[in-house]
Amino acid sequence: MFGLQICLRRLRQRLTNGPWRYDSWMHLYRGASWSAGATHKSRDSSDERAWPNACDVLVVGGGAVGSSVAYHLKERAREDLSVIVVEQDSTYKTASTVLSLGNIREQFSVAENIQLSMYSRRFLRQVPELLSVEGSDPVDVQFTPQGYLFVTHEEGLKQMQENFKLQTSLGAKVEWLWSRQLQQRFPWLRLGKVVAGIIGDYGNEGFFDPWALLMGLRRKAEWLGARYLDGRVTDLIHRQQATPATGHTPPRILTTAQITVRSGEKRDIQFSTLVVAAGAWSGALGRMAGLGCGTGFLATPIPVEPRKRNIFCVHAPHGPWKDCPIFNDYTGLYFRPDRSGQLYIIGMSPSEDKEPPADDLQVDYQFFDTDMWPILAERVPAFENLKVRSAWAGFYDYNTLDQNLIVGFHPVYKNMCLATGFSGHGIQQSPAVGRAVMEYILDGKSHSINLERFGFDRILANQPIKEMMVM
Ligand SMILES: Cc1cc2nc3c(=O)[nH]c(=O)nc-3n(C[C@H](O)[C@H](O)[C@H](O)COP(=O)(O)OP(=O)(O)OC[C@H]3O[C@@H](n4cnc5c(N)ncnc54)[C@H](O)[C@@H]3O)c2cc1C
Numbered sequence: 413m414f415g416l417q418i419c420l421r422r423l424r425q426r427l428t429n430g431p432w433r434y435d436s437w438m439h440l441y442r443g444a445s446w447s448a449g450a451t452h453k454s455r456d457s458s459d460e461r462a463w464p465n466a467c468d469v470l471v472v473g474g475g476a477v478g479s480s481v482a483y484h485l486k487e488r489a490r491e492d493l494s495v496i497v498v499e500q501d502s503t504y505k506t507a508s509t510v511l512s513l514g515n516i517r518e519q520f521s522v523a524e525n526i527q528l529s530m531y532s533r534r535f536l537r538q539v540p541e542l543l544s545v546e547g548s549d550p551v552d553v554q555f556t557p558q559g560y561l562f563v564t565h566e567e568g569l570k571q572m573q574e575n576f577k578l579q580t581s582l583g584a585k586v587e588w589l590w591s592r593q594l595q596q597r598f599p600w601l602r603l604g605k606v607v608a609g610i611i612g613d614y615g616n617e618g619f620f621d622p623w624a625l626l627m628g629l630r631r632k633a634e635w636l637g638a639r640y641l642d643g644r645v646t647d648l649i650h651r652q653q654a655t656p657a658t659g660h661t662p663p664r665i666l667t668t669a670q671i672t673v674r675s676g677e678k679r680d681i682q683f684s685t686l687v688v689a690a691g692a693w694s695g696a697l698g699r700m701a702g703l704g705c706g707t708g709f710l711a712t713p714i715p716v717e718p719r720k721r722n723i724f725c726v727h728a729p730h731g732p733w734k735d736c737p738i739f740n741d742y743t744g745l746y747f748r749p750d751r752s753g754q755l756y757i758i759g760m761s762p763s764e765d766k767e768p769p770a771d772d773l774q775v776d777y778q779f780f781d782t783d784m785w786p787i788l789a790e791r792v793p794a795f796e797n798l799k800v801r802s803a804w805a806g807f808y809d810y811n812t813l814d815q816n817l818i819v820g821f822h823p824v825y826k827n828m829c830l831a832t833g834f835s836g837h838g839i840q841q842s843p844a845v846g847r848a849v850m851e852y853i854l855d856g857k858s859h860s861i862n863l864e865r866f867g868f869d870r871i872l873a874n875q876p877i878k879e880m881m882v883m
Contacts, residue, residue, distance in 0.1 A: 461639075463641075463679055464494075464496060464639065464641075464681060465680065465681060465682060466494075466681065466682040466683065467494040467495065467496040467639075467681060467682075467683050467684075468493045468494045468495065468683070468684045468685065469485060469493060469494070469495045469496070469683065469684065469685045469686075469687060469853060470496050470498065470669055470681060470683035470685070470686050470687070471495065471496070471497040471498070471687040471689055472498055472645045472669070472686065472687065472688055472689060472690050472697055473497075473498075473499065473688075473689035473690040473691055473693075473694075474497045474498070474499030474502070474630065474640055474689075475499075475504065475507045475508065475509040475626065475689065475691050475842075476509040476622065476625060476626050476629065476838070476839055476842035477509075477689040477691070477831050477832070477834075477838060477842045477845055477846065478497050478499070478687065478689035478690075478831075479497065479626060479629035479630045479633055479842075479846075480629050480842045480843055480845065480846025480847075481687050481689055481831060481845075481846045481849045481850065482495050482497050482629075482630075482633035482638040482846075483543075483629045483630075483632050483633040483636070483638070483846060484846040484847045484849070484850035485638070485849075485850045485853065485854070486633055486636035486637055486638050487632075487636060487850075488850060488854065489854060490636065490637070491637065493854075494637075494639075495633070495637070495638040495639070496638070496639050496640075496641060496681065496683075497633070497638060497639070497640045497641070498640075498641050498643050498644075498645055498669070498671055498681075499640060499641070499642065499643075500642075500643065500644035500645075502640070502642055504626070506773060506806075506807065507691060508691050508692060508806055508807055508808065508809055508838065508839075509622050509623075509625075509626050509691075509838075509839060509842075510622060510623050510626065511723075511773075511804060511805070511806025511807075512622050512806065512838075512839045513619060513622075513723065513748075513757060513759070513839075514619045514620045514621055514622040514625075514839055514840075515560075515617075515618075515619045515738055515748070515840065516529055516532060516533055516536070516617060516618060516619065516620065516839075516840035517529060517560045517612060517617045517738070517840070518530060518533075518579060518584035518585070518586065518612055518613075518616055518617055519560050519562055519575065519579060519584065519586060519610060519612055519617070519881055520575070520579075520837075520879055520881050521571070521574070521575045521578065521878075521879055521880035521881050522816070522877060522878075522879045523578060523582060524861060524862075524863055524865065524866060525816070525837065525841075525879055526578070526579060526582050526584060527582065527844075527861045528817075528840075528841045528844040528845065528861060529837075529840050529841065529844070530582075530583075530584075530616075531843065531844040531847070531860070531861065532840050532841060532842070532843040532844045533616060533617075533840075535843035535844070536553055536555050536620055536625070536843070537555065539551050539552075539553050539625070539628060540552070542632075543628040543629065543631070543632040544632075545631055545632055545635045546635075548631070551624060551625075551627070551628030551631075552621075552624060553620040553621050553624045553625045553628065554620055554621045554624060554751070555618060555619075555620045556618045556619050556620065556751055557614045557615050557616075557617070557618040558614060558617060558618040558619060558737060558738050558748060558749075559611050559612040559613055559614045559616075559617050559618075559737045559738070560610075560611070560612045560617045560737060560738045560739075560740060561598070561609055561610070561611045561612075561737040561738065561739050561740065562609055562610050562740045562881065563594065563601075563603075563606045563608070563609040563739075563740070563741060563742060564606065564607060564608055564609065564742050565605040565606060565607060565742050566605070566607050568742050569607055569608060571880050572608060572609075572610065575610070575880065575881065576588055576610055579610075584612070584613075584616070585612065585613030585615075585616050586610050586611065586612050586613070587610065587611050587612075588608065588609075588610055589608065589609045589610070589611055590607070590608050591603050591606055591607050591608060594606065594608070594609050597611075597735075598733075598735070598737075600733050600792055600793075600794055601791065601792060602790065602791055602792065602793055604790065604791070606742070611737060612737075614737075617738065618738075619738070619748065622839045625839070625842070625843075629842075629846075641671065642673065642674060643671040643672060643673045643674075643679070644671065644672045645669045645670070645671055645690075645697065645700070646670050646671065646672045646678070646700070647669070647670035647700055648666050648668070648669055648670070648686070648697075648700040648701045649666070649667055649668040649669075649670070650664045650665060650666045650667060650701060650702075650825065651664065651665055651667055652664050653665065653826075661707075661708035661709040661710060661824050662824075663824055663825075663826050664701075664824055664825050664826070665825070665826060665827050666683070666686050666701060666825055666827055666828055667682055667683075668680050668681065668682050668683070669681050669683065669686065683827075684827060685827045685828075685829060685853055686825075686827060686828050686829070687829045687830075687831060687849060687853075688714065688828060688829070688830045688831065688832055689831045689832065689849075690832065691807070691809040691832065691838075692716065692717065692718035692719075692770075692807040692808065692809040692810070693718070694714050694716040694809065694830070694832035694833065695713055695714045695715065695716045695717050697714070698713055698714030698716075699713065701825060701828065703822075703825075709823060709824045709872060710824060712871060712872050714818070714830065714832065714833075714871075715811055715812045715813045715818075715833070715871060716809055716810065716811050716812070716818070716832050716833045717770070717810055717812060718770040718807035718808070718809070718810065719761075719767060719770055719807060719808045719810035719835075720767075720768050720769070720770045720773065720776075720805050720806075720807060720808075721759060721761060721805065721806055721807070721808050721836070722759065722775050722776050722779060722780065722803060722804075722805045723757060723758070723759045723803060723804055723805070723806070724757070724758045724759070724780050724784070724800050724802075724803045725750065725755050725756070725757050725758075725800070725801050725802045725803065726755065726756050726757075726758060726795075726798040726799060726800050726801060727754065727755055727756075727798065727799050727801050728756055728794055728795050728797065728798040729797055729798075729799075730794035730797060731749075731754075731756065731794055733749075733794075734753065736748065736749050736756075740881075740883060741787065741791055743760070743787050744760050744761055744883065745758070745759075745760040745784060745787045745788065745791070746758070746759055746760065746883050747759075747788070755801060756795075756798075758780075758784065758788065759883070760783065760784050760787075760883075761808075761836070761882075761883060762779065762783070766779075766783075770807060773804075773805045773806065773807070774805065775803040775804060775805050776805070777800070777803065780800065780803075785798075808835050808836050809832060809833060809834050809835060809838060810833075810835045810836075811832075811833030811834075811835050813870075813871055813874070813876050814870075814876030814877050814878055814879070815833075815835035815836070815879060815882045816833065816834075816835065816866065816876075816877050816879050817831070817832070817833050817834050817838070817841060817845060817863075817866050818830045818831075818832055818833040818866060818867070818868060818871065819831050819845060819848055819849065819852070819858070819863050819866050819867065820852055820858065820863065820864070820866065820867035820868065821852060821867075821868075822868050823867075823868055823869060823872065829849055829852055829853060830867075830868060831845050831846075831848075831849050835882060836882055836883055837879075837882065844861065847860060848860070848861060848863050865877060
């Protein structure tokens, strides 16, 4: 592995063009070189090349986050870094990415979340150039500008005012509306206890096609030389370091992933860095490394699990409302028009005590009838006559501590970089988080946006960063 260390060092020198920093995990690498097979000249991952036995970076999960990581790494490091993405289901039928709504907003209560979305929005606008591949049609993520409207009752007013202050201080284009202004602008709303709202700029917020983004990222990452493998990571092998790390848990290095392929055969890949981008299944991946099963720091799991969320697509005969924003009620209910403007897409997270089991993706129509429809009909009388046309369910990659991303290197597993736990706002953060992980791996820290607070240390310290605007 020593050869690899030198290779990464040279790469960093080239990339930073000057003196570069060593971070703690770099010093841990000593051993055999595995440069063989480290560069990928072919641009086709579905080829007959031999199963690789080693790589520099192994990304577990080829959804939007994993693919964004692969794209950003290869875009910057090119042939100097070998990147393999392992994806257990290349149809992506249960991946959160393809089941998400693809909404993007600047309205958050935590500064980093605003900054992440701002970068992602710029990225989405530039997708045709950034993700272009010679000889192929440009990617069209169908970005549809549509402002978000968040409304609050009296109890949430102070928080909303703080959010507004933060958003404007960071350059978000948002407008404050008191109830009278809300009523004038959106006469189809029945305000009830609503006292105020914030509306976002129609150019800066909106929605896009997550599948197109995923395919665009994946295609470009592969074109740049990243290799995608069909298979499921079923075990992670580590070795322990002699020197003590933070606290009393000695540091560890993950060395090898065991991958089970469709035939049931098990194959190993060694790596220098592992990226956890397994979405809702990240907690399960962590358990393969003993996280949540050991003592000391190892007693703390990656606190990410699947949580089922239902989305309903309805026709409301007395709509559509041309000016309908992406509406977010203080009860947690949200809706927006679809691209045709004829149908409305509606969702709501259940309260903690009503969380359904996450063992299947069956739609819970009863939840719509008992919990969502009464709020809908109350807030928008024209929804009284709606008809549900279709519905689907997907898994949130739910961070049980604070419903926010976890990003950066693990304090014990020094070469395990996390990119998970987005809990309902991950598709919009995927471009920015891919860049952040690239910076962690190549530069030792995320410098474009400082994401230090979002590392695993807050999980160990049990210090949530509460995002007040999660849906
Ligand atoms: C109904 C719904 C609506 C949403 N709406 C929005 C929205 O409007 N805006 C927004 O920003 N976000 C939204 N989200 C959240 C967003 O979809 C996710 O946060 C985001 O897609 C996470 O991307 P990911 O790549 O981490 O996860 P995924 O897309 O789930 O990808 C993870 C991949 O890892 C693979 N994997 C897991 N374990 C292994 C293993 N052991 N070996 C190999 N592969 C493995 C899986 O097969 C999967 O493909 C929504 C989510 C849902 C469910």
